[in-house]
Amino acid sequence: MEQQAWDALADPTRRQVFELVARTPSHVQLLADRLPVSRPAVSQHLKVLRDAGLVGAKKEGTRQIYFADQRGLAGLRRWMDQFWDEALANYQAEFREGEND
Amino acid sequence: MEQQAWDALADPTRRQVFELVARTPSHVQLLADRLPVSRPAVSQHLKVLRDAGLVGAKKEGTRQIYFADQRGLAGLRRWMDQFWDEALANYQAEFREGEND
DNA sequence: ACCTTCAGTTAGCTATTGCTTACGGTAAGT
DNA sequence: ACTTACCGTAAGCAATAGCTAACTGAAGGT
Numbered sequence: 001m002e003q004q005a006w007d008a009l010a011d012p013t014r015r016q017v018f019e020l021v022a023r024t025p026s027h028v029q030l031l032a033d034r035l036p037v038s039r040p041a042v043s044q045h046l047k048v049l050r051d052a053g054l055v056g057a058k059k060e061g062t063r064q065i066y067f068a069d070q071r072g073l074a075g076l077r078r079w080m081d082q083f084w085d086e087a088l089a090n091y092q093a094e095f096r097e098g099e100n101d
Numbered sequence: 102m103e104q105q106a107w108d109a110l111a112d113p114t115r116r117q118v119f120e121l122v123a124r125t126p127s128h129v130q131l132l133a134d135r136l137p138v139s140r141p142a143v144s145q146h147l148k149v150l151r152d153a154g155l156v157g158a159k160k161e162g163t164r165q166i167y168f169a170d171q172r173g174l175a176g177l178r179r180w181m182d183q184f185w186d187e188a189l190a191n192y193q194a195e196f197r198e199g200e201n202d
Numbered sequence: 203a204c205c206t207t208c209a210g211t212t213a214g215c216t217a218t219t220g221c222t223t224a225c226g227g228t229a230a231g232t
Numbered sequence: 233a234c235t236t237a238c239c240g241t242a243a244g245c246a247a248t249a250g251c252t253a254a255c256t257g258a259a260g261g262t
Contacts, residue, residue: 003113006110006111006113006116007111009107009111010107010108010110010111012104012107015107018184019184022184022187023187068184068187070185070189073181073184073185076181077181077185080174080177080178080181083119083120083123083169083174084171084174084178086123086124086169087123087169087170087171087174088171
């Protein structure tokens with residue numbers, strides 16, 4: 001469930017899709033115009049992002065407005081916070097030992 | 102440069118390697134023992150993590166002690182903070198519009 | 203009714219990835 | 233010097249991913 005968010009955001013163009021949607025909610029065609037890939041590709045990316053809980057959709061006539069969903073990001077944020085301190089601690093510990101050579 | 106960090110942490114076993122190293126700095130063989138992959142696989146993962154700035158290494162005789170490096174995480178953290186607020190804002194905005202139907 | 207616009211899905215191809223096995227290479231123990 | 237314990241890298245393979253092109257379908261506009 002958290003793995004999906006990692007996979008989703010690891011791909012560069014898919015991350016671009018998320019960034020565009022996060023700044024301004026928009027429909028598929030608009031996203032495809034601003035990206036170097038075709039419309040179906042954007043559709044597929046949006047499906048992955050939606051399954052990961054990173055974006056949501058809202059029907060608006062024939063169009064479909066996508067917007068960023070914070071819940072998908074929450075898992076990654078927790079993970080990051082968890083290892084941020086540990087990483088710093090061990091990093092400093094290793095270098096403190098190496099200082100007195 | 103930031104893409105490398107995403108790619109590195111997207112892979113589940115590679116993320117496990119990072120997590121183990123972040124908790125307790127250790128050498129390759131020790132990591133391989135705690136993971137369901139071979140030692141060379143761990144070596145390759147560590148190379149990717151090192152190129153991404155996520156881990157550092159320190160020679161200790163014939164062994165090599167790997168430890169987590171906070172600098173690789175910094176980029177991802179900045180990215181996360183950047184979109185955390187925007188995602189929340191747009192998420193709420195979309196639902197506020199949809200409430201009065 | 204017709205046509206246009208918007209979107210999701212499938213098939214198929216190419217490129218990349220993660221793995222193991224096998225090899226080469228360095229540092230300590232005897 | 234020889235052996236043992238480490239480790240990194242290359243070759244090769246099976247699986248996966250991202251893309252385009254083509255198809256299907258729903259919603260408005262005329």
